[in-house]
Amino acid sequence: VRPLHSKTFSVSDYNLSLTLSCGQAFRWHPFEQHWFGVVEDHWIRAEASTSKLTIRTTHSSPDWDLISDYFQTTQEIAEITDRFPNDPHLNQAVKSFKGMRLLRQHPWECLASFILSSTKQIPHIQKITESIATHYGKPLAVPKDHPPVSTFPSPEVLSQVSESDLRKLGMGYRAPYLKMSAQMIASGDLSLSEIVKQPYEEAKTSLQRLHGVGPKIADCVLLFAFGKQDAFPIDVWVRRALKELYFPGKKISQSKLETFAKTYFQPYPGYAQQYLFHYMRTAYNSQSSTQDNFKT
DNA sequence: GCCCTACCTCTAAC
DNA sequence: AGTTAGAGGTAGG
Numbered sequence: 001v002r003p004l005h006s007k008t009f010s011v012s013d014y015n016l017s018l019t020l021s022c023g024q025a026f027r028w029h030p031f032e033q034h035w036f037g038v039v040e041d042h043w044i045r046a047e048a049s050t051s052k053l054t055i056r057t058t059h060s061s062p063d064w065d066l067i068s069d070y071f072q073t074t075q076e077i078a079e080i081t082d083r084f085p086n087d088p089h090l091n092q093a094v095k096s097f098k099g100m101r102l103l104r105q106h107p108w109e110c111l112a113s114f115i116l117s118s119t120k121q122i123p124h125i126q127k128i129t130e131s132i133a134t135h136y137g138k139p140l141a142v143p144k145d146h147p148p149v150s151t152f153p154s155p156e157v158l159s160q161v162s163e164s165d166l167r168k169l170g171m172g173y174r175a176p177y178l179k180m181s182a183q184m185i186a187s188g189d190l191s192l193s194e195i196v197k198q199p200y201e202e203a204k205t206s207l208q209r210l211h212g213v214g215p216k217i218a219d220c221v222l223l224f225a226f227g228k229q230d231a232f233p234i235d236v237w238v239r240r241a242l243k244e245l246y247f248p249g250k251k252i253s254q255s256k257l258e259t260f261a262k263t264y265f266q267p268y269p270g271y272a273q274q275y276l277f278h279y280m281r282t283a284y285n286s287q288s289s290t291q292d293n294f295k296t
Numbered sequence: 297g298c299c300c301t302a303c304c305t306c307t308a309a310c
Numbered sequence: 311a312g313t314t315a316g317a318g319g320t321a322g323g
Contacts, residue, residue: 121317121318167305216318217319
């Protein structure tokens with residue numbers, strides 16, 4: 001057990017709990033009054049008040065720049081939400097979820113997580129990603145009152161795992177997708193560090209060369225790992241939100257919806273998407289009597 | 297282009 | 311308590 005290094009970042013409106021639990025990252029756990037998880041090879045403990053984000057880590061020489069980047073500590077969230085279009089839905093979402101932010105995740109872990117996310121609910125995605133780390137990652141030092149955790153294994157490691165061993169972790173038909181993606185990246189056939197430099201549309205096309213990666217998963221990686229602000233992942237919840245909130249009672253094609261989203265929510269479509277996503281999910285879950293209003 | 301279906305497994309809802 | 315439908319997509323027809 002190592003002593004913890006710690007650092008406090010000055011932030012404004014940092015809603016840590018919402019940020020870590022809103023479906024963009026899958027390996028954060030609430031523990032007493034804080035959260036713990038992993039950023040690359042750092043075990044991390046995080047807690048926030050309205051003006052401070054305090055990070056502790058067991059890492060022997062913490063990479064604070066990496067950590068600052070992951071948590072986007074220098075981002076002024078108000079500057080982004082202030083530029084959302086002025087409509088009642090977004091206004092309500094911003095008011096309800098004040099301080100919800102986007103992280104800047106490790107590209108491979110983010111990609112792998114979202115390959116595993118298709119037709120899965122969040123608790124199961126959490127279970128599988130944790131299980132992958134436990135089985136194939138490297139154990140990290142943790143404080144003695146905390147459970148063991150491991151790093152998320154590299155593409156090189158996962159490309160060597162057999163499909164049947166991956167299936168044992170419960171990922172079903174996604175196993176070959178994960179393995180093939182790991183192989184393509186490990187072999188250098190596809191380079192995530194090159195894709196990050198490409199403009200949004202080109203980067204999206206590049207990512208979709210991977211089997212199991214379509215427009216939605218590509219957009220998740222572009223937004224949550226590469227910080228491409230134009231990415232607008234449209235999943236079932238966001239589709240419902242767009243249809244019901246902006247085109248009630250009308251038939252509208254997928255491509256029309258995409259065009260609308262790309263233009264209407266500028267200059268921060270990605271952030272707007274996350275607020276709409278959360279807005280729709282919580283409204284849907286908490287008001288069962290109004291479910292019919294949200295049917296596709 | 298647009299629509300349909302199979303794909304694994306878990307979970308929540310009958 | 312067993313059983314079944316549906317789940318934060320994608321590929322292939």
